[in-house]
Amino acid sequence: MNCDISIKRHNETNIVLDVKGSWLKNNLVDVNTKLQEISSNIDNISIIFDFENTNEIDSAGIILILSNMTTYINNNCHVTVINMTTSQKTLLLFYRQNKVSNKITLKKEKTNIFYKIGKTFYRYMISFVQFLNFVGENFYFFLQTLIHPSQIRFKAIVKQIDLSGIRALPIVILTSFLIGLVIAYQGAEQLQQFGANIFIVEMVSISVIRELAPMITAIVIAGRSASSFTAEIGTMKITQELDAMKTMGFEPSIFLVMPRVIALMIALPLIVFLADLVGIFGGMVVANLQLGISYTEFIDRIYTEVDIRHFLIGIAKAPIFGFIIAIIGCYRGFQVTGSTDSIGKYTTISVVNAIFWVIALNAIFSVLFTQIGI
Amino acid sequence: MSIVEVESVTTKFGINTIHDNVSFSVNKGEIFGILGGSGSGKSTILREIIMLEKVQSGNITVLNENINNISLKQANMLKQNWGVLFQFGALFSSLTVIENISVLLKEYTTLPDSLIQDIAYTKLKMVGLPTKAALLYPSELSGGMKKRVGLARALVMDPQLLFLDEPTSGLDPASAESFDRLIVDLRDMLNLTVVMVTHDLSTIQNALDRFIVFHDKKILFDGSYDDAVNLDHYAMKKFLKI
Numbered sequence: 001m002n003c004d005i006s007i008k009r010h011n012e013t014n015i016v017l018d019v020k021g022s023w024l025k026n027n028l029v030d031v032n033t034k035l036q037e038i039s040s041n042i043d044n045i046s047i048i049f050d051f052e053n054t055n056e057i058d059s060a061g062i063i064l065i066l067s068n069m070t071t072y073i074n075n076n077c078h079v080t081v082i083n084m085t086t087s088q089k090t091l092l093l094f095y096r097q098n099k100v101s102n103k104i105t106l107k108k109e110k111t112n113i114f115y116k117i118g119k120t121f122y123r124y125m126i127s128f129v130q131f132l133n134f135v136g137e138n139f140y141f142f143l144q145t146l147i148h149p150s151q152i153r154f155k156a157i158v159k160q161i162d163l164s165g166i167r168a169l170p171i172v173i174l175t176s177f178l179i180g181l182v183i184a185y186q187g188a189e190q191l192q193q194f195g196a197n198i199f200i201v202e203m204v205s206i207s208v209i210r211e212l213a214p215m216i217t218a219i220v221i222a223g224r225s226a227s228s229f230t231a232e233i234g235t236m237k238i239t240q241e242l243d244a245m246k247t248m249g250f251e252p253s254i255f256l257v258m259p260r261v262i263a264l265m266i267a268l269p270l271i272v273f274l275a276d277l278v279g280i281f282g283g284m285v286v287a288n289l290q291l292g293i294s295y296t297e298f299i300d301r302i303y304t305e306v307d308i309r310h311f312l313i314g315i316a317k318a319p320i321f322g323f324i325i326a327i328i329g330c331y332r333g334f335q336v337t338g339s340t341d342s343i344g345k346y347t348t349i350s351v352v353n354a355i356f357w358v359i360a361l362n363a364i365f366s367v368l369f370t371q372i373g374i
Numbered sequence: 375m376s377i378v379e380v381e382s383v384t385t386k387f388g389i390n391t392i393h394d395n396v397s398f399s400v401n402k403g404e405i406f407g408i409l410g411g412s413g414s415g416k417s418t419i420l421r422e423i424i425m426l427e428k429v430q431s432g433n434i435t436v437l438n439e440n441i442n443n444i445s446l447k448q449a450n451m452l453k454q455n456w457g458v459l460f461q462f463g464a465l466f467s468s469l470t471v472i473e474n475i476s477v478l479l480k481e482y483t484t485l486p487d488s489l490i491q492d493i494a495y496t497k498l499k500m501v502g503l504p505t506k507a508a509l510l511y512p513s514e515l516s517g518g519m520k521k522r523v524g525l526a527r528a529l530v531m532d533p534q535l536l537f538l539d540e541p542t543s544g545l546d547p548a549s550a551e552s553f554d555r556l557i558v559d560l561r562d563m564l565n566l567t568v569v570m571v572t573h574d575l576s577t578i579q580n581a582l583d584r585f586i587v588f589h590d591k592k593i594l595f596d597g598s599y600d601d602a603v604n605l606d607h608y609a610m611k612k613f614l615k616i
Contacts, residue, residue, distance in 0.1 A: 059497075099492075
């Protein structure tokens, strides 16, 4: 069924419009343009909508006619309707009552480039200050729990170590094995050219235990745990669980943030230790296959040539990475507001921030430790 | 003429039987209530009727379509003929109020934007919301406003059939009453058939033409409020506080 509008009669004082067919929302596009054509060349005349040939009309059809009526009236025309059924008339009156003439639109912000730069910078600054506030607040509660150790949530810490540490082992083992493998494989090619095969041991061991194992592990954990911390805490905020906790006097800092931070600070050094072993093992496998260095030879040379300080530096960085990952994950979780899409937004931000800071801190440490000669 | 026909539906979750051989029907133009205590399966039967939950055994017919074996195309046609208002509005949180209302028109019709806006603003006013609420996001609305926006969204395609899940729960008595009145007015004006899950006593008295009460996996009662008052059953008395 189609709908149509046409001029039935037209004389000097009035126009009769024939509203034909089914005025349903699926076929109003053509009549909309026709109505606009009619409205463009009329002025100061009486317009009569004749509904004699109308089969059915829905809200979209009625609102379309009402919108055009308004235009006609604004053009000094007089509008009347005839031959409407009672139900059509009630609908027309009902929707006319609810017609909104002054729609509102969103004001566009100023798009000056300096304004934008300034605004972004200001936002970053505010966000940084808030982050420091958050860290400070948690440090305060940390000191408080040191005075009252019974407040420390040991069970929650153990649970978090399980969730964020132990469950992450398979993927950490796999990635660090592959890293050791790749380093050794690429190194072997080059070292073979100089006949310096045995130096593969120092190359793999130092790079893995000092830099790569801590960083790769931290990145994997950042991807896993920072996101889950943000999503968990963010969901708790939306469902008002956080509010409930606060009213019961359960400080979210002690119940949620500290267990996660402490868990990662404990778990990460241990995982890094394992990643060291697996990474070196990956190198050993390649050294054995590619360069013919036996496993015992490899391990002996680690003992004699690789300083313990490299290992210690690598391990020492781990708790710092753990701290930064957990604190960023939790902080972004608390920033979640109202809507569900803000969980997605802050989870993304949290992972990106956590990975960035792991890499940035690693770079700072690398330069710092080399400069002071350890 | 019955709009919704539920025939001997049985639902089990694991070993838990929710409905045991339940049948009822909803007539055209009625405001029909599905009542029952918490966990009595009233929301479940609604979810089965609106095809969110699969019917395990029995038949459900909605607008002359048997939803047990319905093609994807028919199901989509059917879904445009009903509107659903969820308990907490279920508005899309990334869209503004006016976008929430107009999303169906944008997806399913080729109407020009200005007309879509006209329709959406009219429906917004129709459910009793001020124009200035149009550009707010759902997180900025109160519970009652969310429900009204949800109602406007459910009505935007001019459905014949409207499903409401606890429309007045969480509203203050005055808002609840005005919401009930709105539903009745809209039914009279737009020839709707309304099916609602509720346990609000004033809604039961003021808005419903007829209702069923779930009790112990079965339908305990099917009729109007006046009949229910006269029924001598402890569960009914407890339920209706008489």
